[in-house]
Amino acid sequence: MAKKQxxxxxxxxxxxELVLPNDTNTxxxxxxxRLMHWMDVVSAIAAQKHSNRIVVTASADNISFxxxxxxxxxxxxxxxxxxxxxxSMEVYVEVYAENIPSGTRFxxxxxxxxxxxxxxxxxxxxxxxxxxxxSEEQELFEGALRRRxxxxxxxxxxxxxxxxxxxxxxxxQV
Numbered sequence: 263m264a265k266k267q268x269x270x271x272x273x274x275x276x277x278x279e280l281v282l283p284n285d286t287n288t289x290x291x292x293x294x295x296r297l298m299h300w301m302d303v304v305s306a307i308a309a310q311k312h313s314n315r316i317v318v319t320a321s322a323d324n325i326s327f328x329x330x331x332x333x334x335x336x337x338x339x340x341x342x343x344x345x346x347x348x349x350s351m352e353v354y355v356e357v358y359a360e361n362i363p364s365g366t367r368f369x370x371x372x373x374x375x376x377x378x379x380x381x382x383x384x385x386x387x388x389x390x391x392x393x394x395x396x397s398e399e400q401e402l403f404e405g406a407l408r409r410r411x412x413x414x415x416x417x418x419x420x421x422x423x424x425x426x427x428x429x430x431x432x433x434x435q436v
Contacts, residue, residue: 273309273342274342281334302322302375324373326371335359336360346392352409
């Protein structure tokens with residue numbers, strides 16, 4: 263029996279937050295931990311929408327703090343599943359900050375999160391396949407296997423020599 267398929271747009275989630283004083287550090291910038299929390303929440307909702315299951319966070323990739331988000335800014339987080347494996351899903355989240363009075367908006371952060379769908383007993387459970395529809399979705403889908411193998415190698419859950427997708431990047435043509 264074929265696995266059920268879903269598209270990226272089936273899992274799209276947009277979440278909006280206002281940066282309040284309790285969210286900021288002493289420089290009146292959004293605290294990194296608060297942003298990571300919001301990114302985890304929006305990504306988890308996207309993974310739940312894809313899997314229709316309880317999900318748990320397995321990893322978060324490289325969240326770099328390039329542009330500060332200030333007190334009073336509106337933060338918009340957009341998340342979608344980029345690939346589904348057996349029980350795990352990669353979710354891409356983008357973060358935008360907007361200062362409404364000045365009319366400025368910028369992309370401040372992005373990251374990939376990995377979630378595992380679990381049953382009521384906390385055991386991994388199969389998820390639907392993902393069918394990319396646009397060229398951007400296809401690019402994210404194709405890169406997901408390399409990112410997954412890199413995560414597994416770094417976590418020492420896969421031997422580097424078994425990471426065939428990563429080998430193809432580093433092998434030189436003779």
